[in-house]
Amino acid sequence: MRTIGHFIDGSRTAGSSGVTGEVFAPDTGEVQAEVALADAAETAAAVQGAHRAQAAWAAWNPQRRSRVLTRFIDLVEAEADDLARLLSSEHGKTVADAHGDIQRGLEVAEFCTGIPHLLKGEFTEGAGTGIDVHSVRQPIGVVAGITPFNFPAMIPLWQAAPAIASGNAFVLKPSERDPSVPIRLAELFVEAGLPPGVFNVVNGDAVAANALITDPRVAAVTFVGSSDLAHHVYKTAAEHGKRAQCFGGAKNHLVVLPDADLDLVVDGLVGAAYGSAGERCMAVSVAVPVGDAIAEELVGRLAERVAGLRVGPSSDPASDFGPLVSAAAQKRVLDYIDLGVAEGAELVVDGRDLKVADHENGFFVGGCLFDHVTPDMRIYREEIFGPVLSVVRAADYEAALRLPTEHEYGNGVAIFTRDGQAARDFAARVQVGMVGINVPIPVPVGYHSFGGWKRSGFGDLNQYGSDAIRFNTRPKLITTRWSGAPGGASDFVIPTMS
Numbered sequence: 219m220r221t222i223g224h225f226i227d228g229s230r231t232a233g234s235s236g237v238t239g240e241v242f243a244p245d246t247g248e249v250q251a252e253v254a255l256a257d258a259a260e261t262a263a264a265v266q267g268a269h270r271a272q273a274a275w276a277a278w279n280p281q282r283r284s285r286v287l288t289r290f291i292d293l294v295e296a297e298a299d300d301l302a303r304l305l306s307s308e309h310g311k312t313v314a315d316a317h318g319d320i321q322r323g324l325e326v327a328e329f330c331t332g333i334p335h336l337l338k339g340e341f342t343e344g345a346g347t348g349i350d351v352h353s354v355r356q357p358i359g360v361v362a363g364i365t366p367f368n369f370p371a372m373i374p375l376w377q378a379a380p381a382i383a384s385g386n387a388f389v390l391k392p393s394e395r396d397p398s399v400p401i402r403l404a405e406l407f408v409e410a411g412l413p414p415g416v417f418n419v420v421n422g423d424a425v426a427a428n429a430l431i432t433d434p435r436v437a438a439v440t441f442v443g444s445s446d447l448a449h450h451v452y453k454t455a456a457e458h459g460k461r462a463q464c465f466g467g468a469k470n471h472l473v474v475l476p477d478a479d480l481d482l483v484v485d486g487l488v489g490a491a492y493g494s495a496g497e498r499c500m501a502v503s504v505a506v507p508v509g510d511a512i513a514e515e516l517v518g519r520l521a522e523r524v525a526g527l528r529v530g531p532s533s534d535p536a537s538d539f540g541p542l543v544s545a546a547a548q549k550r551v552l553d554y555i556d557l558g559v560a561e562g563a564e565l566v567v568d569g570r571d572l573k574v575a576d577h578e579n580g581f582f583v584g585g586c587l588f589d590h591v592t593p594d595m596r597i598y599r600e601e602i603f604g605p606v607l608s609v610v611r612a613a614d615y616e617a618a619l620r621l622p623t624e625h626e627y628g629n630g631v632a633i634f635t636r637d638g639q640a641a642r643d644f645a646a647r648v649q650v651g652m653v654g655i656n657v658p659i660p661v662p663v664g665y666h667s668f669g670g671w672k673r674s675g676f677g678d679l680n681q682y683g684s685d686a687i688r689f690n691t692r693p694k695l696i697t698t699r700w701s702g703a704p705g706g707a708s709d710f711v712i713p714t715m716s
Contacts, residue, residue: 220251222397224260224421225404227267228414235260239394239423244310244541245531247579251308253397256422261391261429264420268360268387269435271415276357276385280334283383287331290410291324297406301399305370306532308396310541310581311494313533316371323375325664326682330383336687337384346713349699355691357385358461359437362430364451365400366443367393367543368497374400376668377440378417380686382407386437389418391430395543397421427451432458438689440681441465442499444601445627445673452676463677463689467601468499468629468670471622472658473644474507474516475615475635479656483634484519486658490632491607492527492585495539497547499674500630500652500659503602504591505609506618513611517566517589520607524567524585529605530574541581542604548581551604555586558597558608563588569605593621601627615640623649628671632658651675 222241223232233254241251256264275283294301302316311319330336339353363377374390381388392400400419407417420426431439431454438461441451445466455462472490474483490502505520507513532540542548552570559565569584583604591598591608598608612618622631632654633644641655651670654660662668662683669680679685 219249222251222253222401222421224254224256224264225401225417225419226264227271227418228408230401230405233260233421241308241395241397242544242581243307244543244581245533245577247545247581251398253394253421255394256420256426258425258429261420261422261426262433264389264418265360265362265430265433265435267415268389268418271413272357272359272385272387275387275413275416278385280337280383283385284331284333286407286411287327287333287379287383290407290412291327291331293406293410294320294324294403301371301402303533304402305396305399306540308398309367309370310532310543311497312535312537312540314535315494315539319369320371322661322664323369323372326376327379329664329682330379333383333687336684337691339693345697349697351695351697353693353695355384355687355693358690358692359386360435361386361388361438361440361690362433362436363388363390364427364430364439364441364443365390365392367395368494368499370396370399371403373442374403376681376686380682381440381690382412382416384687384690386690387416387418389420389430389436391420391422391426394421394423428454431455431460434458436460438462439464440689448676449673461677461689463669463679463681465499465669465675465681466673467627468501468674469504469599469601469625469627470500470502470630471504471506471625471632472502473612473618473622473631473633474505474512475633475637475640476509476512477636478512478634479636480512480515480519482656483516484523486632486634487520487607488523488527490658492524492539492605495542495583496605497543497603498659500661502632502658503607504598504621505607506612506621507609508612508615508618510611513609517587517609520587520609521566524587524607527585529569529572529582529584531577531580539605542583543581545581547603548583551583551602551606554597554600554602554604555606558588558591558595558606561595561597563591563595563597563608599626619644619648623647626672627674629674630654630660630670632656632660
């Protein structure tokens with residue numbers, strides 16, 4: 219059986235805590251590896267390695283750092299097929315979906331190769347008599363990243379690439395459920411020329427996470443996970459004097475106006491709700507048709523498509539989606555489906571009893587479709603994180619707009635319509651961080667940014683894009699006057715630029 223340790227100071231290291239976790243093969247339910255779970259001392263060693271390496275790395279000019287990222291991207295692309303299969307084998311998403319996971323991470327790394335331009339400051343000549351003012355952005359030191367299981371390549375790269383490009387050192391604590399790809403990414407960074415210690419991976423659970431959040435050598439923490447944990451990390455980091463960006467759960471709505479192209483709507487909903495078995499923070503989990511006429515037609519079309527979804531092994535190219543990541547995740551989703559039935563929602567398509575031939579012990583749940591869900595039901599209020607779509611019927615446009623606006627989560631939302639004015643009004647008024655117009659999963663491209671509102675995001679700056687550069691650097695303002703310039707007599711009042 220494979221044993222997965224850590225990656226510290228440029229090489230793999232075995233765990234020394236004596237505590238391990240199990241890494242499953244979701245297709246079969248079998249244990250395929252053991253992963254070392256770091257204690258506080260091992261986590262501190264990773265931070266120390268980063269702290270020791272950071273100053274020398276920050277002294278590299280931005281163009282040299284950019285070249286390392288460029289070589290890293292080339293290495294990942296050359297190994298993408300193997301990485302996708304490895305990712306799929308531990309997560310359960312299809313190999314095709316795993317390729318997307320990797321590619322969306324690389325897009326952020328590509329953006330960060332422009333770091334020489336992104337770090338440029340501002341300059342004002344003659345701000346006062348003989349005085350110039352300019353600004354620079356400097357790295358903040360050691361950045362810690364804590365990432366979830368559902369995107370073991372994309373989210374670590376969203377966090378690490380901007381931090382490293384900006385001149386920081388980075389310590390990653392990935393999910394212990396699928397830890398192999400982050401370790402391999404660390405090795406590829408070193409092969410690309412990244413100095414040892416600049417990118418470290420420490421596997422672990424809450425013990426390692428809390429050690430990172432409270433370590434005084436860590437200047438900033440970036441987190442993706444559940445909202446309760448995101449709030450805990452944000453609060454704890456702030457209490458320890460760190461900056462933090464923490465992203466939590468979601469309940470993403472897709473509003474369907476009566477004039478929408480239903481073919482486009484159904485295709486979008488099926489992919490957005492059931493892709494990756496719904497284990498995406500940007501998955502659409504609520505469809506909101508406006509008016510009973512379009513609701514009836516939409517539910518009828520969805521029922522046929524959802525019942526026909528091909529659920530199977532993640533390695534099978536014919537599978538539309540694979541298993542959930544673990545037995546615990548499978549049980550959680552099944553419990554929510556049972557709850558929805560008990561709450562009075564109509565289970566139009568029931569995937570609870572799905573069995574995949576020759577994979578009977580895999581963590582599979584078939585596609586499920588609820589109709590007549592109401593806002594007071596827990597299956598509407600809470601994040602299920604599985605292949606379950608709820609239809610909440612709205613009487614009119616204003617009622618549909620209120621649903622995502624008043625929900626405690628505010629990650630993503632979409633509207634499908636042919637009416638440009640309605641779409642414009644919706645985008646302006648809805649209280650959600652990312653909006654799609656006839657786009658079911660509005661994940662922005664790598665040179666914008668990603669982040670939700672309300673309990674979906676804690677902190678002032680989003681992931682990737684220019685926000686990530688601001689998060690990973692500190693501005694320094696420098697006011698200059700040289701000897702011989704006008705002025706110089708003692709003054710006892712605050713200087714003004716007259």
